[in-house]
Every structure is written in C-alpha cells, then in structure tokens.
Amino acid sequence: MSDRAEIISNAVYKSCLTEINAFKPGNVSIHSAGHGMEARDFVRSAELISPIMGNPELSIGERILQSVQLTISQVGCNTNLGIILLAAPLAQAAFRKKESDLLQQTIVDVLEELTIRDAELAYEAIALANPGGLGDAAEHDVHDQPTVTFLEAMQVAQEQDRIAWQYANGFQDIFRIGVSTLRLQLLKWRSIEHRLEWATVACYLNFMSSYPDSHIVRKYGMETAENIRKGAKPVETMLKACENPTVANRELRRYDEELKREGINPGTSADLTVASLIALSLEALL
Numbered sequence: 001m002s003d004r005a006e007i008i009s010n011a012v013y014k015s016c017l018t019e020i021n022a023f024k025p026g027n028v029s030i031h032s033a034g035h036g037m038e039a040r041d042f043v044r045s046a047e048l049i050s051p052i053m054g055n056p057e058l059s060i061g062e063r064i065l066q067s068v069q070l071t072i073s074q075v076g077c078n079t080n081l082g083i084i085l086l087a088a089p090l091a092q093a094a095f096r097k098k099e100s101d102l103l104q105q106t107i108v109d110v111l112e113e114l115t116i117r118d119a120e121l122a123y124e125a126i127a128l129a130n131p132g133g134l135g136d137a138a139e140h141d142v143h144d145q146p147t148v149t150f151l152e153a154m155q156v157a158q159e160q161d162r163i164a165w166q167y168a169n170g171f172q173d174i175f176r177i178g179v180s181t182l183r184l185q186l187l188k189w190r191s192i193e194h195r196l197e198w199a200t201v202a203c204y205l206n207f208m209s210s211y212p213d214s215h216i217v218r219k220y221g222m223e224t225a226e227n228i229r230k231g232a233k234p235v236e237t238m239l240k241a242c243e244n245p246t247v248a249n250r251e252l253r254r255y256d257e258e259l260k261r262e263g264i265n266p267g268t269s270a271d272l273t274v275a276s277l278i279a280l281s282l283e284a285l286l
Contacts, residue, residue: 009054178276
C-alpha cells in the first residue's frame, strides 16, 4: 500500500471510530445502542470499507458498490450507505489532490468526471443496501437502468436528500458546516480530554439543527423532521456554549432517550459528520 493509500484508508477508519465513540443523541454509539444496531456493527463496517476507500485503482462507483457488498455480506444490514456515498468522492479527491490544491475544489473536479457507469454501480449499491424509507423515485429510480451520470442523478435528487445535495453542491455542507464546527470546537475545548469526540457531537448537532434530516424525512415525513430540527437547536446551542462539554452529559442522555423512545434516528446527520471528520483528517494529512 502506498503512503497516500494508507493515509486515506486510516483517515476513513479513524473517522468512523471517532464518530461511533461520540455520544450522538438518537444515533448509535458506544454509549447507546439503538434501532436494532450496536456500535460493534459500525466498527466492523469501518474495518471493511477503509481498505476499499484506500484502493487507488477503483472508480467512485466501484468503491461504493464494493463497500456496500462487503458490508451487507459481513454485517448483515445497512450500517453505512451514507458514509460510503460521501467517503468515496473524498477518497478519490485525496488521491488526485496536488500539494497546492484545495481538497474541496478537487472534489468538485472528480464529481464532474462521474459517468453513467458510476451511476450503474451506485444504483446497484443503493438498491442492495435498501435504506429505510427508500421508495420509487419519479425520475432516475435506483431500480432502473440509469441514463445519466451519477452526478446528474444526484442533482435531480438533491432537494429530497442531503447526501445527494453534497454531490450537487461540491460538498459545501461538509466544509462550511462540518469541518468549520470541528475546528472551532477543537480550539475551544483544546484542554478537554476526548476533545475530538466532543467536537464530533457538536458537529452532529449542528447538522441536525441546520436541515431536516433526510433519513427522518424518508421514514416519518417532513413535518416530523422539521420538528426534530427545531428541537435539536437548543441542545446544540447549550453544548457549544459549554466551557467543559462534560457538563452536558445529562442533557444529551435525556435527549437520546427521548429520540430513541420515538424511534427517531438522525442517520443523515451522522453520515455528514463522518464525512466532515474524514475531510478534516485528509486536509491535515495531505
């Protein structure tokens, strides 16, 4: 494995571990299982996909399909489709990036090179993962043979799915919200133990409170997702204001129990958080 391949593989693996070690209300972590899944399922998934993301010979579509196939065969459920969809372009851009290039601009470049073949492979992966709430789309349904590139398909889907929105808009949320929040909170909590995990919680809550979570929209509808978004805002504000985030533990646990009691999993917010961690790591290492 080349140095860059190892950097990318390790960045994906460690970012997935950081996210699962962070206490994210409503989502699965080492602190709280839920939704029929446990933290070990996500750790195993990270072990499986990180070498695929670090393989320089693969296209984005190949990375997506191989990662989903291996996860489903070894873990038995869809733990990481959103992570895979976001990590694949980040890995591709990291291989392409020159020293003077910005990672985000390189992502835009590799997304513009996506092909119909990438769409075929990604459609197969999405259908195999069968994410919760996935229905038949009016245009570019994943069960049909694609007639456009994967970027064009994601541009059509961007209003219904925040991961598709990242493809259509050059991963703007990942850098503008995710990476920025991580950096800000890491600086504020620089003397706190496990500061990266705490910054991860802040990042996750920022995504939750910024947009209706796509996973919640698919399962429960826009009204419920919007109510969750509004409810997350005071929790996010409270945590980010803390000089020591450990004092927020009780409130985070209360909120986690409330969301899981209602069966609410802000899965897209968690996926965007992992992608932000990967981007932060790659920017530092490359």
